[in-house]
Amino acid sequence: MSKIICSPGSYIQGNGEMRQLAKYYQSIGSKGAYIIVDRFIYDTYQVEIESSFREADTPFILKIFNGECCMKEIHMHEEQLGQCDVVIGIGGGKTLDTSKAVSFYAGIPVIIVPTTAASDAPCSRLAVIYTESGEFENYLPLPSNPDMVIMDTEVIAKAPVRFLMAGIGDALATYYEATACDKADAITMAGGHITRAAITLAKLCRDVLLEDGLKAKAAVEKGVSTQAVENIVEANTYLSGVGFESSGLAAAHAIHNGLTVLEETHRFLHGEKVAFGVICQLVLENRPMEEIERIIRFCRKCGLPTTFKELGLEEISNEKLLEAATASCADNDTMKNMPFEVWPEDILAAMQAANQISCSIE
Template identity: 35%
Template structure:
C-alpha cells in the first residue's frame, strides 16, 4: 500500500473573501448551480453567494434551505432536485451537515463542488467524506466522493460572527487529528484517502494541534467580540485546512471511534465536543504519557470543551456498547490491543479525570 495525499483544488480564506466569490466561481466551467445550506447560513450569506455565481455567469437553478440532516431519504430528495435543475455545480453553504449533503449530492450527479463554510466547527469542508446517519440519528456509514472539492471558500469575517462555541468545537476536532495520525502511522492502517499515511499529512496534523494549543484561547476571545485577528485566521485554517488534510491523508482512529460509540448510544451533542472527549479516552487506551494526557485535558478546559458523561446523558451501563461500537469503527487502528472492555474503562477514566479537575 502506497502513501496517498489528497486535497481540494483551491482553498481560499480571509475576511471579506465572499466579496470576491465571483472570481473563484468564474474558474468553474459551470452553467447551473444548486445551492444547499442551512437556514441560518443562507440567511447570512445566501444572497452574496448567489450574486457571486451570477457575476460569474452561473445560473442558480435550485436553492435548498433547511439542510440539517444527512440521511438516505434526504440525499435522494436533493439528488432528484439537483438533477431536475440540470445542476453541474453544487455549492454547500453552512456547517458540517451541509458539507456532507453537498459532497454526497455532487458525487451522485457527477457535478463540481464548492463549499462555503460559515462556521469552523469541523474539518469536513476540504475532504471527500460525507457522513451518513439513519433516521434516528445513529451513525450509518462514511461515503466518499471521487475527488475533493474544487473550491473551499472561507470568509473569516462570517466565521467570527458565529457563536464562539462553534470555533471551539472545530478545535476539539483538530486536537484529535495529531493523535489519530500518529496511531494510523504506527499501525500502517489505511487512511480516508485510501492509502498509507503520508508524512505531509502527519506534519499538518501536528501543526493543527500546535496552532490550537498556542492560539486557541485568544481566537475564542476575539470571536466572542466578532473580531478577526491573526489568531482567528490561524485557528480557522487549523480547524478547516490543516486538520482536514491531516485527517483525510493521515487517518482517523480512536478519538472518532469513541465519538461514534457515544453517538450510537444516543448522544446528540456536537461532533467536536465528542471528539475532544474521545481524544482523552484514545490516549488512555494506548497508555500515553501522562504528561500528554494532562496537556490535552488542560487544552480542553481552556477551550470550554470539558464535558462529563453525566452531561452527555451516558450511564455506566452504556459503556460496554460504546466500547463495542468503537472497536468496530477505528479503534483497531490504535497501536495496542484495544478490546471493548479496555475502551469502556478508558472512557470511564476520561470522565473521572474531567470530574476531578473540576473539583480542584
C-alpha cells in the first residue's frame, strides 16, 4: 500500500480575505459562484460577501444554509446550482461539509471560507454526514481536497472565543490519533499509509496548541488578532486538517461520534466533544498520569469539557453511556484504527475513568 499525504490546492490566511472572494473565484470559475452561507454570517457580512462579486461584475447565487449537513440539504442545493461552476461555502463546519458534498455530486470545484477556526474540517477531502435530526450517519470520502481554503483572521478573531477553543479541542486529537494509527499501521482517510511528513505536522499541531492556545484565547476574548491567533488558526485548520487526514482518526473521534447518540450532547460543539474523547483515548491507552493530567488542565483552561457534568451527562445512566460506547465501536467508524482491539465495555470504562480523573483535579 502506498504512503499518501494530501492537502488543499491553496491555503490562504490573513486579515480581510473575505473581501477578495470574487478575485479568488475568478481564478477557477467564470459562469457564476454558488454561495452557501450561514444565516448569522450572511446577516453580519452580507456587504463584504456580495460587494466583492458585484464590484467585479461576477454572477453569483447566494443561498442560506439550513443548519444540518444531511443528504436532504445536499441534494436541495445540488438541484439549484443552475449554470454555476464553483461552490463557495462560507460559515461553520456543517456548512463547509455541505458545500464540499454539493461540489462532489455536481463535479465542480469548491472554495471553503471558514468564519471560525472551530474544527479541522475545512482542508479535508471528507464530509461528515448527519441525519436530519443531528446524529452522526457516515463519513463521505471525496476524491480531492478543496480547491481553495480561505481564512479571514479578522473575521475569525471576532467570532465567539468558544469556537476557537472548540477548534483547539478538535486539533488536540490530531497527534494522539496519528500516533495510534501509526502504531496500528492503519489506512488513513487519504487511502494510504502514514508519511513522516504527516506525523511531523500532527506533532507540530499539538506543540503550537499547547504553546499559543491560551494566548490566542486572551486575544480573541478582546476581538483582536495577534500572532498567537494566527498560529492557532493555522494549527486548528491546516496543521490539524492535513495532519488528521494523512495520519488517520482513532478513538477520540469515534467517541465523539458515539456521544452524538445522546441528545444531551447535541448543544455542544464538535471539538468540545472531541476534547473529552482525547482524554478518554489517553486513558484507554494507559498513558502516564502526568500526561493525562496535563491535557485535562489545558482543556479546562481553554473552557473545554473534561467531565460528564460539563457535557450535560451528570445524571446519565450507565446503560445510556454504553449505548454511546457501542456506537463509537461501529464497523464504519475509526475505533478500528487503534493498535489493539477495543470493545464497548472498554470505552465505557475509559469514559468513566476519564470523568473520575478530571473530577479529582483541582
